[in-house]
Amino acid sequence: MTENHNVQASKKKLRAAAIGVGSLGRHHARNYAELAREGRLEFVGICDTNKETAHAIATEHGGNAFIDWRELLNNVDLVSIATPTETHCEIACAFLENGVHTLVEKPIAVSLEEADRMIASAKRSGAKLMVGQLERFNPAMVALRPHITKPLYFEIHRVSPFPNRSLDVDVVLDVMIHDLDAVQWLVGSDVKVSEIRAVGIPVISDKVDAVNARIEFENGAVANITASRIGTEKIRKTRFYQTNAYVVLDYATKFASLTSLDPDAAHPLLGISINRLEINDVEPLRAEIVAFLDSIENEDEPPVTGEDGRRALALAVGVLERINEHVRRVIKK
Structure with a gap:
């Protein structure tokens, strides 16, 4: 019974969400929605502090609209974070500490100290941290x-x-x-x-x-x-x-x-x-997100690690x- 349960659990689709859906984040949402329609993952929805934007993007791509990212902490397996850089550390560390795989847009953070905190959070939980160096x-x-x-x-x-x-x-x-x-x-x-x-x-x-x-x-x-x-x-x-x-x-x-x-x-x-x-x-962003998914599913190192993001920031x-x-x-x- 336990073995069958584990096999079934391993086949469950990863639940994904996009946090921050401004000029770049809305394209993360679009790609997650497309991958969900292809059966690759489950698109939970998007989060943005602008209520009108949140509902507009959620309506366009499906999924739920959230105003507070904390509501997603226990409802997702992976997230993209495309919020203002000064918020990256707080949001990413919360998800990483909760075991949620996190793709954070460049730059990784506003300071090397914050980047180190994010890398440490990923190591403690085992969640993957990838930095969005799109080029x-x-x-x-x-x-x-x-x-x-x-x-x-x-x-x-x-x-x-x-x-x-x-x-x-x-x-x-x-x-x-x-x-x-x-x-x-x-x-x-x-x-x-x-x-x-x-x-x-x-x-x-x-x-x-x-x-x-x-x-x-x-x-x-x-x-x-x-x-x-x-x-x-x-x-x-x-x-x-x-x-x-x-x-x-x-x-x-x-x-x-x-x-x-x-x-x-x-x-x-x-x-x-x-x-x-x-x-x-x-599309580079789709390739980036698919590479992130592959690293999670194959238990590999992300192609752009937190350490890579820190190196660019340094x-x-x-x-x-x-x-x-x-x-x-x-x-x-």
Whole structure:
């Protein structure tokens, strides 16, 4: 009887909910609702402090509407948290301590201390903590990742028009953190940062809106990253050189290519080969959520761990510290 009961329990669908359904969170809700219709999980519903928004999104995608996330604590097996960053730690720790698997949007938290609390909560309960670094699941990055050898020099530009949404963090934590995570992931999570230089200024908001950073790694890799949320166009381009190729990655158009010498060419000038990679055009957020589900069901480590999220946050904090140092130098002059 006990064995049969365990088998039946193991086949029960995971119960999921989306907490915070603003500009990004509502897409978490949509994906959970779609996965529920496909039979992959049970969509419990959504939670948002804005009552009208909560009911509107719940009506659109099905499920129940909640105003207080605490009502979900004992009614779900996994959640996505897409609330303002300053609330991540409190909400995530409550669910993690309760054994609920948690996918929290980037940045993981507003401070390294809060990130450490979240990681510790996951370890105590055994619940999985994943951080939503969406660009890792962009089809262009997915196609490119197997071709990475040893990246040595990056030029990265991430520019957006000023966002029509609330801004609870500066451009480093809001926008640049995508590329800070990607660079560390491509260089190698075990490779330490040796030096950071950065400048940044507030332009429209009271926080830093535009920034340029130069990051050097102990293995000799260097990354120049420009991020802005006051541009007139949307740019999501990464170019880098590795030991055997020049790589172009465009997240916006989902394009990736490698340019290298053809070893069989009669002359080096005739031996340039451009390999445009084939893309499997899957929605990045859906791929991210499915990867989260897979890690739960297969009892694997999430593809973007809490430690990964903390590492990206630590680099972002370092960039902000260098920006503040630069501002102090300018003011002294």
